Amino acid sequence: MRMNEGVEWALHSCVNMTWLDRDEAVTAKKLAAFYDLPAAYLNKQLQALVKVGILTSTSGPRGGFKLARRPDRITLLDIVTAIEGGEDAFRCEGILRKGPGGRDDVDYRAHCEVSLAMRQADLAWRRSLAGTTVADIAATVERKHPGAGEGTRARFAGI
């Protein structure tokens, strides 16, 4: 049960975009070059972020990707869900239906104690991811490594 590596790329790309001017679009090629990633595959992840309204995408000579909303309104959960989908990691197939007293008209996702406990864990995971925004990450990085934002802007300008 491992996440797509695109999650890491998308998260870092969004954090990097918090340090750019709000009206500055950056291409997938530049975002990929920043970490030496394959641009076509990163582009696929960025398109997934556009689809759910985390990024906007514009075409043309000064086109590229921008954050679609304020970084303090973009949580890690938003990004992870955009890439990985919103389904729980635990898949309840409702095997109790085949057990003694099992019923076809019962939704075991809501009535099976195993399923409920697994869902509880999934919610704890989501709650944790929803509690951190890309703005939080950027602020912590800047606090621990003063100049990180400036360095990121300079790097993008030089690519």
Add this chain to the structure above:
Amino acid sequence: MRMNEGVEWALHSCVNMTWLDRDEAVTAKKLAAFYDLPAAYLNKQLQALVKVGILTSTSGPRGGFKLARRPDRITLLDIVTAIEGGEDAFRCEGILRKGPGGRDDVDYRAHCEVSLAMRQADLAWRRSLAGTTVADIAATVERKHPGAGEGTRARFAGI
């Protein structure tokens, strides 16, 4: 990012075993028949539980699987980890190493804010699963459905 369906089977099989006598071994065939599951594949999951000391396995005419320890000492996390492995869902590839100022001698799993936040969520998930034992599940089921344990024993006797 979905779990193996064997997780659901293993969890339910362990809960069912809490209702059997401590010295009563039950075969993979019987455990599988309980929910109409494929016995060979369930057996594979049960062997994984034996490997980490959740179940014991004995051979012979009265052989089969038993809980290796008290049900209140077997958490959902123990079972999930036995089937899915103990790795975090988020895979930190340390892409910061390729970024500006990136260093080969830094373990980014411990120093990258993205990685740390993702790990925090993973820990929240683990903590939730570690907070529930198969004994807790069995007790809740018995409370909501009095006679569930008795019914389970009768079903196993009849298979």
